Amino acid sequence: MGAAVAALALPLALLGAPAQGSALPDCAEGRDARPTVWLLDVDTGVTDHELAGGCSVNDLIDDESAWPTHGDFVRHVVEVTRELVAADVLAPRERTRLTQAAGRSDVGRSAAYETILDDSAESFADWDYAGNGGFDRLEDGTVRSRVGAGGGFGTLWYTPEQFGDFSMRLQFRDEAPGEARGNSGVQVRFPALDGPVPGCPTTFNGQEQNNLSWIAVNCGHEIQINDSPEGGSNDPRKTGSVYGFADIGLDRANPTPKGVWNDLEIRVVGQHYTVIRNGVVINEYENVPGVPFPGRPLDPGSESRGLVGYVGLQAHGSAPDVVSFRDVRVRDLTQD
Numbered sequence: 557m558g559a560a561v562a563a564l565a566l567p568l569a570l571l572g573a574p575a576q577g578s579a580l581p582d583c584a585e586g587r588d589a590r591p592t593v594w595l596l597d598v599d600t601g602v603t604d605h606e607l608a609g610g611c612s613v614n615d616l617i618d619d620e621s622a623w624p625t626h627g628d629f630v631r632h633v634v635e636v637t638r639e640l641v642a643a644d645v646l647a648p649r650e651r652t653r654l655t656q657a658a659g660r661s662d663v664g665r666s667a668a669y670e671t672i673l674d675d676s677a678e679s680f681a682d683w684d685y686a687g688n689g690g691f692d693r694l695e696d697g698t699v700r701s702r703v704g705a706g707g708g709f710g711t712l713w714y715t716p717e718q719f720g721d722f723s724m725r726l727q728f729r730d731e732a733p734g735e736a737r738g739n740s741g742v743q744v745r746f747p748a749l750d751g752p753v754p755g756c757p758t759t760f761n762g763q764e765q766n767n768l769s770w771i772a773v774n775c776g777h778e779i780q781i782n783d784s785p786e787g788g789s790n791d792p793r794k795t796g797s798v799y800g801f802a803d804i805g806l807d808r809a810n811p812t813p814k815g816v817w818n819d820l821e822i823r824v825v826g827q828h829y830t831v832i833r834n835g836v837v838i839n840e841y842e843n844v845p846g847v848p849f850p851g852r853p854l855d856p857g858s859e860s861r862g863l864v865g866y867v868g869l870q871a872h873g874s875a876p877d878v879v880s881f882r883d884v885r886v887r888d889l890t891q892d
Contacts, residue, residue: 588604588612588614588615588819589727589817589818589819589834590604590614590819590834590835591603591604591834591835592604592835593613593614593617593654594614594619594835595617595619595657595658595661595663596619596620596661596662596663596666596887597662597723598657598660598661599835600653600654600657601653602646602650602653602654603650605640605645605646607645613640613645613646616636616640617633617636617654617658618632619661619663620668620669620725620885620887621668621669622668623663623664623668624664625664626661626662626663626664626665627664628664629658629661629663629664630655630658630659630664633654633655633658634655634658637650637651637654637655638651666891667887667888667889667891668887669723669725669885669886669887670885670886670887670888671883671884671885672714672717672867672884672885672886673699673714673726673881673882673883673884674697674883675696675697675698675882676697677693679697680693680697680699682714682715682716683712683713683714683715683868684712684713684715684749684750685710685711685712685713686710686711686713686749686750686767686768686769686771686772687708687709687710687711687749687767687768687769687770687871688707688708688709688710688767688769688873689701689702689703689706689707689708689709689710689871689873690702690706690708690710690712690871691712691869691871694880696882697882698880698881698882699712699869699880699881699882700731700878700879700880700881701738701740701869701870701871701872701873701877701878701879701880702871702873703873703874703875703876703877703878704875707871707873707874707875707877708871708873709765709767709769709870709871709872709873710767710769710870710871710873711743711749711769711772711868711869711870711871712868712869712870712871713743713746713749713772713866713867713868713869714866714867714868714884715748715866717866718864718865718866719744719745719824719864719865719866719867719886719888720863720864720888720890721824721825721826721888721889721890722823722824722867722886722887722888722889722890723821723822723823723824723886723887723889724742724744724821724822724823724824724867724884724885724886724887725819725820725821725822725883725884725885725886725887726742726819726820726881726882726883726884726885727817727818727819727820727881727882727883728740728781728817728818728820728879728880728881729814729815729816729817729818729879729880729881730781730783730814730815730816730878730879731814731815731878731879731880732814732876732877732878732879733875733876733878734876736784736875736876737782737783737784737785737814737876738781738782738814738872738876738877738878738879739780739781739782739784739872739877739879740781740782740869740870740871740872740877740879741778741779741780741781741782741799741869741870741872742778742779742781742820742822742867742868742869742870743772743773743776743777743778743779743866743867743868743869743870744776744777744778744779744822744824744865744867745776745777745824745861745862745863745864745865745866745867746771746772746773746775746776746862746865746866746868747771747775747776747862747865747866748866749768749769749771749772749866749868750768751768752768753771753775755775755856755860756771756774756775756856756860757770757771757774757855757856758770758771758774759774759854759855760773760852760855761852761853761854761855762854762855769870772866772868772870773799773855774855774856774860775856775860775861775862775865776861776862776865776866777798777799777801777829777843777861778798778799778800778870779796779797779798779799779820779822779829779831780793780794780795780796780797780798780799780803781795781820781870781879782794782795782797783795783806783809783811783812783814785806792805794806794808794809794811795809795810795811795833795838796808796809796810796831796833796838796839797809797839798829798831798839798841798843800849800850800851800852801841801843801847801849801850801858802829802839802840802841804838804839808838808839809833809838810833810834810836810838812834817882818833818834819833819834819835820832820833821833823889824889825889826863827842827843827844827863828840828841828842828843829841829842829843843858843861844858845857845858845859846858846859867886869881869884
């Protein structure tokens with residue numbers, strides 16, 4: 557397959573351009589981490605074969621873009637899969653499955669994903685930081701949480717827009733030093749972190765922190781990132797937990813080794829939360845009112861976690877909690 561894939565770049569580059577005006581996607585940020593090809597919310601079951609230049613079939617299908625019409629997307633899939641069969645990347649039966657799935661899909665008929673953090677400085681300028689510590693933006697556009705003397709607990713949040721029903725996709729990587737594992741999270745549906753918010757204390761179980769990032773914790777939900785093998789009461793909440801309200805262990809977290817980019821999707825519709833890691837649903841949660849924060853009775857309960865809010869990335873702040881993020885996208889599901 558290697559020789560055929562290497563020769564694939566030129567014919568694919570001659571295909572009709574996707575809606576954003578480039579025939580090939582920019583795969584500099586790395587291939588899709590899911591093992592099968594997805595069309596928005598639908599898993600086709602077709603293996604996501606890796607191609608030359610760091611791309612994959614998922615990248616070439618390009619289902620997340622804003623296609624002018626559904627027909628434009630279907631024609632694109634027909635042409636791409638034809639070339640992939642000719643290059644011995646796809647079997648004919650896989651092409652049939654993909655083209656049929658494209659015809660049934662909502663691509664071009666529903667909202668597309670909007671990239672809110674890419675590898676550009678302009679994109680990063682739309683984010684602000686609340687709390688102690690921070691994130692460093694690396695040369696390739698990746699953002700990495702700080703620890704040590706420059707560390708501390710805080711939230712890097714996207715300031716231009718609040719989201720109601722949405723799907724948020726991103727990639728994260730555990731970069732903790734040595735044998736340790738990093739701790740972080742994705743914060744969703746919280747109020748603005750640029751000043752005090754009535755009813756949203758800057759406290760941890762009633763203890764004053766004087767840190768605005770606690771607003772995101774107390775009046776939003778955190779989707780945990782933590783693949784530490786430690787368990788029990790010391791460290792019970794693993795990746796995919798809706799922190800404190802729907803916790804899961806490593807047996808459901810679908811953990812990966814350190815240094816591996818993971819694809820994470822957080823889908824929120826009404827008060828229903830779905831967490832998908834590398835194409836596998838690992839947690840679901842219904843936020844009903846009247847549920848206290850377990851073990852922290854002085855913190856706000858479930859009724860404080862609203863229907864609309866901002867999204868952000870957490871810096872846990874203490875060694876060894878080094879976690880990197882990239883390629884953050886959001887799709888509005890309100891109309892759907």
